[in-house]
Amino acid sequence: MKQKLILFGLLLTASAAYSQDHRHVQINPTKPDVTEYWDPEVKLVTPGAIPSDAIVLFDGKNLDKWESIKDGGEAKWKVEDGKMTVVKGTGHISTKQKFTDYQLHIEWQSPIEPETLKSQGKGNSGIFMQGMYEVQVLNSYQNRSYRNGQAGAIYKQSAPLVNPIRPMGEWNVYDIIYTAPRFTVNGGIETPAYVTVIFNGVVVQNHTKIQGTTEYIGQPLNPVHGPGPISLQDHGNAVSFRNIWIREM
Numbered sequence: 214m215k216q217k218l219i220l221f222g223l224l225l226t227a228s229a230a231y232s233q234d235h236r237h238v239q240i241n242p243t244k245p246d247v248t249e250y251w252d253p254e255v256k257l258v259t260p261g262a263i264p265s266d267a268i269v270l271f272d273g274k275n276l277d278k279w280e281s282i283k284d285g286g287e288a289k290w291k292v293e294d295g296k297m298t299v300v301k302g303t304g305h306i307s308t309k310q311k312f313t314d315y316q317l318h319i320e321w322q323s324p325i326e327p328e329t330l331k332s333q334g335k336g337n338s339g340i341f342m343q344g345m346y347e348v349q350v351l352n353s354y355q356n357r358s359y360r361n362g363q364a365g366a367i368y369k370q371s372a373p374l375v376n377p378i379r380p381m382g383e384w385n386v387y388d389i390i391y392t393a394p395r396f397t398v399n400g401g402i403e404t405p406a407y408v409t410v411i412f413n414g415v416v417v418q419n420h421t422k423i424q425g426t427t428e429y430i431g432q433p434l435n436p437v438h439g440p441g442p443i444s445l446q447d448h449g450n451a452v453s454f455r456n457i458w459i460r461e462m
Contacts (some may be wrong), residue, residue: 263458267318270308270443271297271457279306282444290447296322296455299338299447306447307344311440316460317342317389323352324451325382332358336381338452339368342391343441347427348410348418350452353378365410365417368427373410373417384455386413394423396437 242248259265270278273295279288283304290306291298323336336352347368351358353376360366364385365373379385390409397403410418425433445454 262456264460267458267460268310269458271454273455276306278309280309281305282307296453298451298453299445299449301447301449301451304447305341305444307442307444309442311442312343312459312461313393313440314462315391316462317391317443318387318456318458319389319454320384320386320456321350322384322453322455323354323381324453326352326450331356333362335450336452337446337448337450339446339448340387340389341427341444341446342389342406342408342423343393343438344444345426345436345438345441346406346408346423347446348387348389348408350446352381354380365412367408367418367421367423369429370424370427370433371418371421373412374419375415375417377413377415377417379413387411393440394435400437402435 256266263269274292276288276290276292276297279290280286281288281304288306289303290300317340319340321338321340326335333351335356336350338350339347340350341347349362349364349366349368351362351364353364357363360372361369363373363376364378365376365387388411392407394406395403406423407420408418408423409416409420423433425435428434443457443459
């Protein structure tokens with residue numbers, strides 16, 4: 214009985230202490246500096262066409278920062294007039310550097326192609342986050358295709374909210390905010406990948422969950438991985454790219 218009374222007394226004491234602490238937390242501070250913090254100082258970044266902390270992946274001069282996915286050798290796309298253009302049959306290319314979370318800026322142009330080409334056969338390419346999650350590139354101007362396969366789609370997963378594409382032959386701009394997936398120690402998904410895509414100044418993917426790899430056939434897969442490259446697709450159409458830069462976050 215004595216032990217029970219002692220235990221009860223300890224519980225009452227702890228409860229009273231908790232209540233006092235709780236009441237203290239709820240009281241608003243009387244000085245503004247209590248809720249201010251100064252360090253570390255926020256890093257200064259100079260804004261502009263290319264932010265001062267950006268890594269330029271393609272400046273219109275060469276493909277030194279890219280390699281062929283086929284053989285790991287030199288990227289074999291054509292560089293001319295400040296742009297790189299897919300050379301059919303040479304295969305996809307990837308950045309030599311790998312990334313995790315980032316802001317990516319990339320401009321692309323569909324070639325002038327005959328009206329006989331339709332749907333996925335017209336101006337088709339793709340931009341792969343970490344080499345496995347595709348944001349679709351397609352000539353979607355007056356060229357209907359399946360919703361989750363047109364320009365601005367997370368390929369075969371999430372259709373774009375709208376279609377703000379410019380006419381064939383004009384330049385389009387993607388600004389992509391990407392957060393990579395995190396995995397548990399046993400290979401499960403701790404947090405999925407997310408992507409926001411701003412297409413010619415219009416949001417078409419708003420913090421969209423990526424379900425896994427963007428497969429042409431079948432369901433998404435979720436292999437465990439770390440940092441990965443930015444990859445561009447050779448789909449047989451002479452799509453061009455320019456002004457590619459990335460900011461790691």
